[in-house]
Amino acid sequence: MKPARKQRLILIGLMVLGAALATGFALKSFNENLMYFFSTTDVVEGKAPKDALFRLGGMVIKGSVERPNDGMMVRFKLTDFSKDVTVEYTGILPDLFREGQGIVAHGKLNEQGVFIAEEVLAKHDENYMPPEVKGSLKKQPPVAGQ
Amino acid sequence: MFLIPDPVVRFFHRMASPPHFYAFTQRLMPWLVVIFLLLTAAGLYGGLYLAPADYQQGDSYRIIYIHVPSAWMSLFIYMVMAVAGGIGLVWRIKLAEIVAISSAPVGASFTFIALVTGSLWGKPMWGTWWVWDARLTSELILLFLYLGVIGLYGAIDDKRTASRAVAILALVGVVNIPIIHYSVEWWNTLHQGPTVTKMDKPSIHVSMLIPLLLMAIAFKFYYLIAMLQRARTELLLRERNAQWVKNMISESK
Numbered sequence: 001m002k003p004a005r006k007q008r009l010i011l012i013g014l015m016v017l018g019a020a021l022a023t024g025f026a027l028k029s030f031n032e033n034l035m036y037f038f039s040t041t042d043v044v045e046g047k048a049p050k051d052a053l054f055r056l057g058g059m060v061i062k063g064s065v066e067r068p069n070d071g072m073m074v075r076f077k078l079t080d081f082s083k084d085v086t087v088e089y090t091g092i093l094p095d096l097f098r099e100g101q102g103i104v105a106h107g108k109l110n111e112q113g114v115f116i117a118e119e120v121l122a123k124h125d126e127n128y129m130p131p132e133v134k135g136s137l138k139k140q141p142p143v144a145g146q
Numbered sequence: 147m148f149l150i151p152d153p154v155v156r157f158f159h160r161m162a163s164p165p166h167f168y169a170f171t172q173r174l175m176p177w178l179v180v181i182f183l184l185l186t187a188a189g190l191y192g193g194l195y196l197a198p199a200d201y202q203q204g205d206s207y208r209i210i211y212i213h214v215p216s217a218w219m220s221l222f223i224y225m226v227m228a229v230a231g232g233i234g235l236v237w238r239i240k241l242a243e244i245v246a247i248s249s250a251p252v253g254a255s256f257t258f259i260a261l262v263t264g265s266l267w268g269k270p271m272w273g274t275w276w277v278w279d280a281r282l283t284s285e286l287i288l289l290f291l292y293l294g295v296i297g298l299y300g301a302i303d304d305k306r307t308a309s310r311a312v313a314i315l316a317l318v319g320v321v322n323i324p325i326i327h328y329s330v331e332w333w334n335t336l337h338q339g340p341t342v343t344k345m346d347k348p349s350i351h352v353s354m355l356i357p358l359l360l361m362a363i364a365f366k367f368y369y370l371i372a373m374l375q376r377a378r379t380e381l382l383l384r385e386r387n388a389q390w391v392k393n394m395i396s397e398s399k
Contacts, residue, residue, distance in 0.1 A: 008236045016317055023321045035334045036279035057334055094273035096202065104336055121272045126341040128207060128350040130198035 037104045044083040048109070056085065056115050057104040057123065065099055078103070078115075089117040096122035162241050164381055165390040171374045178371050185364035192357030200354075209267045210354075214342075215362040217260035220288055221323055223253035223369060227295070228320045231313030240384070241377075243309035246316065247299050248376035252369055254292035261285060272336055280329035281337035284322060291319040305384060 001009075027034065037057035038048045048054055058078030065076040073090045076099075087105055097103060102125065105117035160166050193211035200207040227249040234243035264282070265275045276282065295312050302308035330339045342348045348355055385391050 005236050012232055012235060012317060015314070016320060019318045020321045023325070027325070031333075034280050034332075036277065036336055037334050039334070094271070096271055096273075101202075119273075121274055121277070121336060123336055124202055124271055124338055126338045126349045127202075128200050128210070128341060128354050130351055130353070131201040132198075133351055134201040 039080045040078050040085040041080055041083045043085050043109065043113075043115070050109065053106060053108050053118070055104050055106050056087070056117075057102065058085070059102050060097070060099050062099045078105070085113075085115055087115045087117050089120050091120070093120055094122040096124055101125075162239050164241065164385055164388070165394075167241055168378060168381060168390075168394075171378055175371065175374065178367055178374075182364055182367035182371060185360055185367060189357050189360035189364050192360060193354075197354045197357055198351070203271060206267070206270055209263050211357060211361050213260060213263040213267060214358060215365040216256045216263065217285070218343075218362055219365050219369060220253060220257040220260050220285070221326060222366070223249050223256060223373075224288065224292070224316070224319070224323060227253060228313075228316040231309070231316045234309055235313045235317075240306075241381070243306070243313070244377045244380045244384070245373065247295075247309060247312060248373045248380055249369075250292055250295045250299070250312075251376065252372045254289060254296065256365070256369075257285065257289040257292055261289065274336075277336050279335040279337055280333040281326065281335045284326040284329050287322055288319075288326060291315075291322060294319075 037055035040056065040058045042048050043056060048056070056078065058080050061077040061079050061084065065074060067074050071090075072092075073088060074093065075086065075088050077084045077086050079085075087107075089105065089107075097120065102123040104121045104123050105115060106119040106121075107115055107117035110116055161170065189211065194208055197208070199205050227246050230242045230246035230249065233239060234246060261282075264285075268277075269275050295316055298315055299305075299308045299312045302311060327340075327343070329335060330337055341350050342355070342358070350358070382391060
């Protein structure tokens with residue numbers, strides 16, 4: 001390779017490396033702000049903001065969804081498979097909201113540690129399959145140790 | 147050069163010659179169009195008709211056959227653009243510069259399609275058109291990078307200088323590509339994690355996966371068609387005073 005070309009190639013390599021490093025450090029320092037939602041463990045451990053709106057994400061625990069006063073208000077428990085948080089929401093839930101599915105709620109904590117949601121978004125997972133396959137997966141005997 | 151077989155090296159050397167590139171792509175074009183049409187027909191038939199409905203999302207998930215291939219293309223074309231730009235910078239090959247700038251509008255279009263179809267998909271499934279999570283935001287930045295490349299190229303009159311400036315911008319923007327890909331793993335996002343492009347087995351049933359891959363290949367051919375057409379026009383514009391263009395015009399008269 002001619003020296004001039006080699007020099008240009010090295011310069012370009014250094015430029016891309018520099019840009020990558022700068023971006024890497026910037027993203028690292030803003031890491032928490034880039035999280036779209038807090039987990040239920042963050043809330044239980046007090047890492048989530050008090051008296052301020054934030055987003056809470058987790059999976060709706062099976063059998064935890066109830067409508068206490070037969071109205072629009074719905075109460076359910078969210079989990080990240082380690083800690084649980086109770087959520088209350090008044091309004092229309094998205095179509096994909098169901099027990100065992102992930103959701104992201106926007107709202108704040110009250111004094112009792114219950115999350116009062118103003119908005120609930122459904123977070124679907126990365127699995128795509130026909131309903132029959134899902135049915136046959138359920139019928140399989142549970143794997144030992146689960 | 148000892149790592150690359152000789153015929154490949156010879157092919158690229160010949161393709162770097164403008165008259166040869168112009169003639170070769172002209173002969174290639176009908177084949178590309180036929181393959182693109184066949185793949186698209188097969189992919190759409192498979193995706194919209196043969197593939198079953200999803201267990202969670204029903205028929206709404208079928209927008210995946212446009213959304214995901216477009217999103218893949220937005221990243222793929224950016225990498226082609228940056229690498230071609232880099233080759234243009236180092237070796238000063240005119241055709242590499244032309245391939246780089248001809249890729250930008252095609253890539254910008256695919257990015258735009260990915261954002262719009264994602265938004266249309268988000269409303270019924272998530273319950274919102276748009277959220278500022280890491281995946282959506284980084285993809286929007288990709289659109290701005292493409293638009294920046296197009297704008298910068300248009301702002302500089304001397305096209306060789308413009309190509310160099312654009313290549314530097316494109317190369318710096320490459321840092322965004324891994325960020326887009328890994329955004330759903332590094333941070334909490336509303337957007338789902340990877341279904342196909344991961345080390346594990348794809349989390350999509352094979353009857354749904356095959357049409358998706360067909361569409362992905364079809365979109366690659368569409369990109370080749372659109373990019374090469376733009377490159378041929380750009381080449382004629384840049385070489386309008388060259389002897390081979392004059393000869394070609396006088397022959398066609």
